[in-house]
Amino acid sequence: MSVKLLVTTVLLLLPYVHTFSVEKRVSKLLSWSKSENEAPTILGWCEERRLQDATELQVTVSCGDSEPLEVSIPIPTDENTLARTLWPSSLAAAILLRLPASEQLVKDRHILELGCGLGLAGIVTSSSAKSCCLTDHDEEIIQLLKNQNIPNIDVSYLEWRDEDRPNDIPPSDLVIGADIAYYFYLLRPLIDTTKAMLRPDNSAFMVVGQANRESQWDLYHNVRDGCYNQLTDEREAPWNGETRMLLYQLQMFKWQVDDDIALENQELDGTIPIAVMIHTSPGLENFAFTTFDHIATKNDKEGIMMSF
Template sequence: MSVKLLVTTVLLLLSYVHTFAVEKRVSKLLSWSNSENEAPTILGWCEERRLQDARELQVTVSCDDSEPLEVSIPIPTDENSLARTLWPSSLAAAILLRSPASKQLIKDKHVLELGCGLGLAGIVASSSAKSCCLTDHDEEIIQLLKNQNIPNINARYLEWRDEDRPDDIPSCDLVIGADIAYYFYLLRPLMDTAKDMLRSDNSAFMVVGQANRESQWDLYHNIRDGCYNQLTDEREAPWNGETRMLLYQLQMFKWQVDDDPSFETLDGTIPIAVMLHTSPDLEKFTFTTFDHIATKNDEEGIMMSF
């Protein structure tokens, strides 16, 4: 074999191997830091792995030294679908739902995830829950999730803005959502849907979103302080129970190929806010020193994007 032919063959083989190389992305959940001098603590991490042109995404999630959870989730074929991406809030939600406090909140409960997308948060929750129903208005992802046949998970189509909600979605003890309060016009159907789906007692509502989005804070204030209801043209009372906003940071790294030496290249750090409402009769959620409960100063100090 000539040298030229040998070089060409090697290049083709390398190209073939690279085409099927595994790409990875690591995200780390950090405690909230109010100053540059305050070093944040790593609370948990999430690693995504994918093959180019693959139809599945492999994800490993761990929090607070908990045993890592391996998850395999399908990827929709529609490249324009919002459900095709694991958004930062979904990664943060997955990590938080592996925490000891969250697992205690979820244990033996019936969980409903709204706007599940790829379903990562709900699948993680299902590892501790009695059952978990994943809902979205993307019909392809719902069918893909059904095909997964995970024992205590079912997937259902749900559009929040529909007045008549499907009868086959049962009431639940906990409603969760990640990056679902990103526009103000979604808040009313989101609140109404959650209220309709939650049991009257021993229930909780958790929405994880970016802390620099005004709509995430609007949701928090609507539930904690009450709000004007456009449908009834009346002032609506605060929800009965306790409503808090918890703050964290998500440190995200760029997608890297396995053998890339620059694996620790930072892509960005995103402020994360968790709106948590618990009914009066629910056992108190166990906060740690790393679960920063937001203050008015915190809210005013965050530069909002939209």
């Protein structure tokens, strides 16, 4: 091959090489800092990897000495759907559910993820759960997840406001959700759906959200303190068991292409306050993800600037 022909061939191939470059983003879950002088502890991290114009997202979830978990999940074609993105709370939930202590909630138990989106949190539980059902009302993501045929995963369409819920979902030992309590009007159907599907004993309800969202705190108070039910015009009692709000921080680094950039040299995109509303029924009291869990106080909430 002549030099001229070789150069021409390389130039023609350059656009295709660019198309297949890999983008990646790292996010680290940290303990909550009670003061500026307190250094946080890294609890775990996620790395997302995607080819430009790819139809799948590769995610690695790692916590401490545990074996890193590799997950491949489909990306919807609809660019306007909420299910197209791994939201910060999904990454935080995946890390928490991968921690060794989470086996108490997950191992050999029936798991239900509500509003699963790309389904990362539920998929993380599937390797040790008895069963895991991912649910959403986005029909495209439901079909994409079904096509994946992920071991030990069932996928079902579920609209919380429907009274006729699928009868093929078994009673759940753990109901999880990430970024599903972001508007107040979602709380009533979320509470009703969870009550209908969660076992009354030895079970848990876990919703991970951003701590700067008022509705995440509203959900916490509705479960812990009881709430008014506008559908029945009655006051509901607090849920039986223990309800806590746990606080963490999620450091998210910017998407980057250069694999040679070490993590300590990557550019930080931002740090997001993460709140985990966890209710444990009788039989699972005093559950803790780590020794660094911070139980939120009134002062913590007042010190967080709410976005909406």
